[in-house]
Structure formats: structure tokens, C-alpha cells
Amino acid sequence: MNAAHSPGATRDPGGLGNAAAPRFALPLIVLHWLIALGIIAMLGIGLYMVGLPKGLPFKSTVINFHKSLGMTVFLLVLIRIMARMAYGRPPLPPMRAWQRAAASITQGLLYVGMVAMPLTGYLGSSFNKYGTKFWGLALPQWGWDDAHLRHVFFTIHGVIAWVMIGLIVLHFAGAMKHQLIDRDGLVRRMFP
Structure with a gap:
């Protein structure tokens, strides 16, 4: 057990946690926040459109x-996955086994969603006559105009969107628990 978590250790009321706590590498921090903002924007735009x-x-x-x-x-997300493999992640603070398992499952499902959601959207778009343009550049169309397959992929895309919203709420709630209740410096790992 490290000094920050030993009996009688001083907590960091109102702060971001122990300033000496290990953090993610800066590229991972930047990618985390860019992806988070992008996903929130995507979900908002998707629900609107x-x-x-x-x-x-x-x-x-x-x-x-x-x-x-x-x-x-x-x-x-693909860059982040490669960067995560290259940089690893800092150790978690001490926590109960169920919390560690819940965090691991939530993060794993977030990664699955971050990969599956754009793939199903892209495949759904491949089965219509318009295809997908990436900032004006037409991407390869892997399908043909097929209303049934388009509907299948877009339905999966929509279900994943709602699952992602739930996972984001869980992820945020877990972070706030660590920040406001446990005050264990976990949130500080994701700030430069």
C-alpha cells in the first residue's frame, strides 16, 4: 500500500487528486479528450438528424x-488503441475487486462500441446509393443499394449508440465517485 492510501494519509479535498500520482502519457490524454468530445458530438448530431x-x-x-x-x-480511436499498446497505462489505485472488474468491463465495452459504431454506420451507408464521403472524398462502397441490409446495419448502429450513452454515463459516474467520494487521484491520471 502506498503512502497516499495508508491509514492517516492526507487526502486532497477538492483537488484533482494526488499531484504525484502516475498519469497516462500525454498523447493518450489528448486522444482521450478529443475522442470523448467527438463521441458526444456524434451522439448529439445523430439523435438530432x-x-x-x-x-x-x-x-x-x-x-x-x-x-x-x-x-x-x-x-x-485506432491511433489511441495503438498508443495504448505502446505506452500502457498507469496502475490503478487500490480498490475493491468488483470496482476493478466493473471498470474493466465498462472500458472494454466502450472500446468495442468505439470500433463497432463507426463500422456499422459505414456499412449501412455502403448499402445505399449515396455511399460515404470523408470530408468530401468518396470512400469505397462495399455494398449495393439494399434497403434491408441498410436497415440492419443502421439498426445495430442505433442500438450501439444507446449502449454507448449508457456506458458513458457509467464511466462518468465512476470517475466522479473516485473524484468526489474516494478522492484517490484516479481522475488526475487523465489530466496533463
């Missing part, structure tokens, strides 16, 4: 922006 009536002039602009931003976030 599905409610737009068909034939609305700017709907295709919103959809194309959603696709381009989604592919950008997907590329950042």
Missing part, C-alpha cells in the same frame, strides 16, 4: 458531417 424530416435541404449536409466526423473519431 434522425428526427429531421426527409427532403429537408440541409439534412444531407448534417448526415455527411456526421459521417465525416464519425470516421475521424474512428481513426483517432
Whole structure:
């Protein structure tokens, strides 16, 4: 047990945690926050655009922006996965086994969602006549105009979106528990 968690150790009330606590490497921190902002934007735009009536002039602009931003976030996620393998992660503070398991499962599912969501969106777009443009550049279309397959992939895409919202809430709630209740410096790992 380290000094910060030994009996009688001084806590850091109101702070971000122990300033000496190990942190993620700066590239991982930057990628975490860029991806987090991108995903939150994507979810907001996605929920907004599905409610737009068909034939609305700017709907295709919103959809194309959603696709381009989604592919950008997907590329950042792939870079983050490689960076995580290269840099590793700092050790977790002492916590109960169920908390460690819950954090591991939540993070694992977030990674699965961050990969599956853009792939299902891209595949859904591949089964229509419009395809996907990445900031104006047409990407390869892996399918043909097929309403049934498009519906299948977009349904999976939508389900993953709601699962991701739940996982983000759990991830945030866990971080706030560590910050406000445990005050164990866990949140500090994700700040430069």
C-alpha cells in the first residue's frame, strides 16, 4: 500500500487528486479528450438528424458531417488503441475487486462500441446509393443499394449508440465517485 492510501494519509479535498500520482502519457490524454468530445458530438448530431424530416435541404449536409466526423473519431480511436499498446497505462489505485472488474468491463465495452459504431454506420451507408464521403472524398462502397441490409446495419448502429450513452454515463459516474467520494487521484491520471 502506498503512502497516499495508508491509514492517516492526507487526502486532497477538492483537488484533482494526488499531484504525484502516475498519469497516462500525454498523447493518450489528448486522444482521450478529443475522442470523448467527438463521441458526444456524434451522439448529439445523430439523435438530432434522425428526427429531421426527409427532403429537408440541409439534412444531407448534417448526415455527411456526421459521417465525416464519425470516421475521424474512428481513426483517432485506432491511433489511441495503438498508443495504448505502446505506452500502457498507469496502475490503478487500490480498490475493491468488483470496482476493478466493473471498470474493466465498462472500458472494454466502450472500446468495442468505439470500433463497432463507426463500422456499422459505414456499412449501412455502403448499402445505399449515396455511399460515404470523408470530408468530401468518396470512400469505397462495399455494398449495393439494399434497403434491408441498410436497415440492419443502421439498426445495430442505433442500438450501439444507446449502449454507448449508457456506458458513458457509467464511466462518468465512476470517475466522479473516485473524484468526489474516494478522492484517490484516479481522475488526475487523465489530466496533463
